[in-house]
Amino acid sequence: MSAEERIKNYAVECGALAAGIASVEDINRYAPEGHRPDDILPGAKSVVVTGGPPTTAGAWRSPNPRITTLTRVYPMIRGTVVMKLAALIEREYGYYAVFYDGQAESGHNPFLSLKLCAEMAGLGTRALAGGVILNRDHGLLNFSCVVTSMPLKPDGPMEEPVCPHHSCIKIWEAKHTTPCLEACPTCLSGFLEGGRIKWMQFRRYLCEPRAQTTSTTAFRQKLLEIVNETDLEKRKQMVYGEFFSRIVRSLAFSSELVGGCIECLRHCPVCIKATTLRPIPRGGKP
Amino acid sequence: MKLTFAELYRRHRDTVFQLSLAIQNYDGKTYTPPPLSDKAIAEKIGLTAEEVREIRCLAEADALPASVWAEADVFKNERAKKFRRAEKI
Ligand code: SF4
Numbered sequence: 084m085s086a087e088e089r090i091k092n093y094a095v096e097c098g099a100l101a102a103g104i105a106s107v108e109d110i111n112r113y114a115p116e117g118h119r120p121d122d123i124l125p126g127a128k129s130v131v132v133t134g135g136p137p138t139t140a141g142a143w144r145s146p147n148p149r150i151t152t153l154t155r156v157y158p159m160i161r162g163t164v165v166m167k168l169a170a171l172i173e174r175e176y177g178y179y180a181v182f183y184d185g186q187a188e189s190g191h192n193p194f195l196s197l198k199l200c201a202e203m204a205g206l207g208t209r210a211l212a213g214g215v216i217l218n219r220d221h222g223l224l225n226f227s228c229v230v231t232s233m234p235l236k237p238d239g240p241m242e243e244p245v246c247p248h249h250s251c252i253k254i255w256e257a258k259h260t261t262p263c264l265e266a267c268p269t270c271l272s273g274f275l276e277g278g279r280i281k282w283m284q285f286r287r288y289l290c291e292p293r294a295q296t297t298s299t300t301a302f303r304q305k306l307l308e309i310v311n312e313t314d315l316e317k318r319k320q321m322v323y324g325e326f327f328s329r330i331v332r333s334l335a336f337s338s339e340l341v342g343g344c345i346e347c348l349r350h351c352p353v354c355i356k357a358t359t360l361r362p363i364p365r366g367g368k369p
Numbered sequence: 370m371k372l373t374f375a376e377l378y379r380r381h382r383d384t385v386f387q388l389s390l391a392i393q394n395y396d397g398k399t400y401t402p403p404p405l406s407d408k409a410i411a412e413k414i415g416l417t418a419e420e421v422r423e424i425r426c427l428a429e430a431d432a433l434p435a436s437v438w439a440e441a442d443v444f445k446n447e448r449a450k451k452f453r454r455a456e457k458i
């Protein structure tokens with residue numbers, strides 16, 4: 084078994100659904116200076132990217148969107164998966180390795196774009212839904228990675244795009260919309276031409292309140308409102324009220340911080356296929 | 370004369386915000402214009418990268434009124450209900 088196969092198989096053994104390898108050279112063609120793998124690890128040659136499900140197929144169907152956020156699957160373990168992968172690379176192959184699971188460098192800017200790394204590792208392609216990476220088999224994935232000085236054979240980006248799905252092309256031809264665009268006109272605009280994305284705009288700042296409803300920005304904005312409130316009774320109600328309490332709980336237990344909205348992808352055919360289960364008949368008498 | 374941070378913020382907030390990752394445009398192959406790093410924005414508008422970072426972080430938190438956070442739940446609950454009806458769960 085090659086080192087590449089061993090590393091990717093180990094990622095799956097540790098809990099990832101899929102893994103791929105990107106070359107630093109490919110990533111650096113797009114990543115700005117200061118946000119490249121070699122800014123994290125000088126001499127970096129490869130990035131091993133792991134992907135897993137944002138939540139269970141069951142939680143994807145919950146009528147309560149908060150359940151979907153509270154039961155995040157891969158985000159809970161993705162750091163551990165790449166921590167173990169980094170240890171494997173350092174101990175068994177003798178190359179430096181740094182793991183990264185998307186922590187912010189400042190504000191909303193990451194140290195390194197995991198979406199770009201995943202794209203360059205062939206784990207999927209950009210979607211009309213805000214440029215997330217869609218995987219043909221697994222739909223929406225969450226990512227984490229290991230940046231390493233180990234030279235590995237890269238998988239490289241996929242040649243055929245996953246998005247738009249053929250049924251979205253048909254919808255576009257008939258109605259000039261797609262399930263994702265229809266779901267969230269606030270944040271998304273786009274245009275298909277010749278069965279491909281011609282252009283797409285993602286207004287990330289408008290997505291944040293929905294995707295990170297009880298996260299750090301919400302906390303800071305609410306805090307400012309509270310300290311500016313001069314009516315003491317009202318201030319007390321703001322602090323003890325349900326919404327601010329939920330924000331504080333979310334920060335205290337890291338429970339509803341990010342990934343709080345999947346509405347643009349609920350009707351995405353790629354995601355629906357990936358999250359639709361068929362019960363496996365059990366043997367024996369019913 | 371050196372400007373105070375409040376003055377710098379008022380003067381550059383919109384430009385920094387527009388050039389950052391806040392609004393992302395994709396042409397089917399790549400992001401065009403590419404969202405810029407703090408360092409690249411700083412070079413473009415003649416500030417230091419630290420000044421741009423501070424302006425950007427403040428602008429990100431300052432972009433929307435405080436009411437949007439609680440309102441977000443209304444949108445998500447509505448959408449989730451629609452999905453439930455569509456899937457007949
Ligand atoms: S995650 Fe939610 S808010 Fe963001 S683009 Fe999708 S539907 Fe819109």
Ligand code: SF4
Pocket residue numbers: 210211212245246247248251261262263264350351352353
């Ligand atoms: S619904 Fe999914 S496959 Fe269809 S255009 Fe949107 S992101 Fe692409």
